[in-house]
Amino acid sequence: MSLPGANLVAYDWELATVDVPQRDLVELLAFVGPEDPERWIEAHRVALQRATGVALDTDAWALETARARQALLVTRLTAYHVIHRARRQRFLPRTVRNLVRQMEGA
Numbered sequence: 001m002s003l004p005g006a007n008l009v010a011y012d013w014e015l016a017t018v019d020v021p022q023r024d025l026v027e028l029l030a031f032v033g034p035e036d037p038e039r040w041i042e043a044h045r046v047a048l049q050r051a052t053g054v055a056l057d058t059d060a061w062a063l064e065t066a067r068a069r070q071a072l073l074v075t076r077l078t079a080y081h082v083i084h085r086a087r088r089q090r091f092l093p094r095t096v097r098n099l100v101r102q103m104e105g106a
Contacts, residue, residue, distance in 0.1 A: 021048055022044070025040065025044050026069045027072055029102060030072060030095050031098070033098035041061075073100075
């Protein structure tokens with residue numbers, strides 16, 4: 001069924017949190033594992049800066065990106081690991097490798 005002018009908006013309340021903009025990006029990059037994650041992080045900073053008109057310091061952005069990566073590893077991925085012990089989560093080893101590779105390359 002289609003309603004003229006209507007848009008579907010889906011929100012995952014289970015994962016809702018207040019955090020820095022980098023948080024969602026580092027999670028996406030951990031799951032999809034692009035070759036050059038830093039390029040996407042910089043593109044995100046530039047796009048957000050352009051959209052808001054607020055200057056975003058490169059060093060501060062990098063620091064918050066590192067913090068967001070650590071938080072993802074400690075909070076979300078450790079929870080997945082607990083589940084993985086009982087029921088294999090096929091995505092988890094690849095996702096952790098991607099995130100660790102990003103942390104080492106940053």
